[in-house]
Amino acid sequence: MRIENSFIPVRGVGEVTERRLWEHGITHWEEFDGSVVGETLADRIDAFIEEGWTHLERGDVSVFADQLPSASRWRLYENVREDTCFLDIETTGLDATRNDVTTVSLHRGGETKTFVKGRDLTCDRLESELERSSLLVTFNGQRFDVPFLETCYDVDVTVPHVDLMYPCKKLGLDGGLKAIERDLGIERDLPDISGRDAVRLWHEYERGDDAALETLVEYNRADTKNMEPLMEIVADRLHRRVFEAACNDR
Template sequence: MRIENSFIPVRGVGETTERRLWQQGITHWDEFDGSVVGETLADRIETFIDEGRTHLERGDVAPFIEALPAASRWRCYENVSEQTCFLDIETTGLDATINDVTTVSVHRGGETKTFVKNRDLTARRLETELEASSLLITFNGQRFDVPFLETCYDLEVTTPHVDLMYPCKKIGLDGGLKTIERELGIDRDRPDLSGRDAVRLWHEYERGDEGALETLVEYNRADTRNMEPLMEIVADRLHETVFEAACVDE
């Protein structure tokens, strides 16, 4: 499903109205002719479509992210999948005012990069990665990763953001990232490691154990890489349950 199939970003169009449009055969912006809604709403939809095409030509999905509910922001992914940055962080604790970010991994275009505290993890490196991305995807990053980075590195993260936790919940996938991975059959090395282990590994590295850092980096990279197949699965399932199911309803 692409943004061009969506009408709920328009003020006054909820899920019921959008479903009615789809059932009337208006499943894409190109098919909208204003005949099945009132004149005022038709004008708003036409304006949205005109402006939306301009945004998409620029690769800018920010206006759609801002207008969509958190559980529906997955709809932007297919439009900018090649420019999407999957991001995950590890920290020494849960409070950004007293704890540190130890590693940050980003995965985009099939390549994964990891930045390490006191080596190459800087505000400028993070800004560069985010500025090169049309979309940011995290898991629970809306409440944790993004505000943690903003606090610790005095950043303002403005890249359009999809927190995978919310669309996962929409299709009944609850729990943490690794729990959902197991349910879906997404494999990883060292499935025994947890966030608590990540804290321990960092402290072991600080005491001189380089192997602990290698393990921590691989753990962080696995979290980041595995979000891509998860996003693909979630988007496919939601496409079927939200869009295709509505289009065949009578």
């Protein structure tokens, strides 16, 4: 599903009105003709579409992210798939005011980069990577990863953000990232480790065990890379549930 299939970013258009438009064959911005809705709302939709094309031509989906509910931001993905950055962090604890970020992995365009505290993990490096991205995808990053980076590294995260935890819940997929991966058949080459293990590995590295850091980085990278197939599955399932179901009811 692409942004051009969406009408709920328009003020006054909810899921019921959007579905009614789809059911009447208006499944794309180009098909909107002012019918189905009242004159005032039709004018508002026309203005939104005209401005929306301008944003899409620039590859800017931020305005749509601001107007979509968190659980519906998955709709942005298809438009900017190649410029989407998947991000995951490891920390020494759960409190951003008392604990540190130890590693940050970013996966974009088939390439994964990992930054390590005390080596190359800096505000400038992180902001440079995020500025190159049209969309940020995390799992529970809205409550965890992003606040940690903003607190510990003074990073200003303004890139549109899809927290996969919310669309997963919409599909009835509950639990942590690894539990959902298992439910969906997304495989890992490495055995599972817990957040406590990640803290232990970091402290072992601080005591001189370089192999512990290598293991920590491997897990961090696996978490990050596995979000891409999860995003693909979630977007496809929600596309079928939300969009195709309405179109098939015509």
